[in-house]
Amino acid sequence: MLAPVAGQATPATALLARQKVTHRVHAYTHDPKAASYGTEAAAALGIAADRCFKTLIADVEGQLTVAIVPVSGALDLKALAQAVGAKRATMADPALAERTTGYVVGGISPLGQRKRLPTVVDESALDFDTVFVSGGRRGLDIELAPGDLVALTAATVGRVRT
Numbered sequence: 001m002l003a004p005v006a007g008q009a010t011p012a013t014a015l016l017a018r019q020k021v022t023h024r025v026h027a028y029t030h031d032p033k034a035a036s037y038g039t040e041a042a043a044a045l046g047i048a049a050d051r052c053f054k055t056l057i058a059d060v061e062g063q064l065t066v067a068i069v070p071v072s073g074a075l076d077l078k079a080l081a082q083a084v085g086a087k088r089a090t091m092a093d094p095a096l097a098e099r100t101t102g103y104v105v106g107g108i109s110p111l112g113q114r115k116r117l118p119t120v121v122d123e124s125a126l127d128f129d130t131v132f133v134s135g136g137r138r139g140l141d142i143e144l145a146p147g148d149l150v151a152l153t154a155a156t157v158g159r160v161r162t
Contacts, residue, residue, distance in 0.1 A: 010136030011102060011112030016144070019152065023144040026132070030106075030139035037106040037134075038071025041141050045132065048072075052132045052141070053125060055108045057097035057117075060089040064100055066119040066153070068110050068133065073122075073161035083120045083158040109136035110153050119155040121146070126157065 016023045028044035030037075042052040049072035056067045056075050065084055067075050081089040094105045102114035110119060110133055125131050125146040133149065135142040150157060 010109065010140065011114075012109035012134070012136040012142060013112075015112040015152065016142065021144060021148050021152065023142050023148075024130075025135060026141045026143060028139050028141075036071070037138065041132065041134075042071055045141060047132060050124065051128050051130075053122070055110045055134055057092040057101065057108065058089045059092045060084055060118075061086045064092055064096070064117050065089070066110055066113075066117050066155075067160050068119065068121045068125070068149070068153075068155070069161040070122060070124055076160055076162045079158070079160045080120055083156055083160055084118050103134075103136050104138070107134055107136055107138040107140070109134040109142070110149065110155075111142070112136060116154070119153040120160050121150050121153070121155040121157050122161045123157050123159050124161065125149065 034040035038054040042049040050070045052071045053068050054071050058065050067080050077089040130143045131146050132141045
């Protein structure tokens with residue numbers, strides 16, 4: 001386990017430290033002109049896009065829900081709705097996602113959110129020893145075991161990517 005990079009503590013890194021979960025914190029210089037936060041992170045960290053996961057917030061029949069999918073794919077909203085026993089999902093309003101999670105878009109971590117939301121992790125995460133997710137700030141990622149990610153978020157695992 002590595003300590004957070006100086007000046008990079010976030011609710012996500014604090015949660016991992018409190019829970020004594022093995023993880024590594026990776027910082028990189030965020031380019032505000034980057035077209036995609038997730039692909040920027042994968043490229044900056046030198047990892048496959050399949051191993052880097054984005055945190056998306058959807059509105060599933062009035063309930064905000066977190067979807068964690070590889071940056072190499074897109075969220076399948078119908079599959080997400082089915083994974084949580086609903087019929088329909090749409091992407092949440094970004095401002096609402098920020099207020100609810102306490103993070104800014106492009107830096108929304110699945111860990112340490114203000115309010116615990118139903119969460120679904122794409123099953124492809126289990127193909128890796130470790131995966132990368134946002135550390136709660138643009139330019140900051142956390143590497144951890146997918147089982148720890150699932151446990152800390154009380155997530156359901158299913159295929160929710162296209």
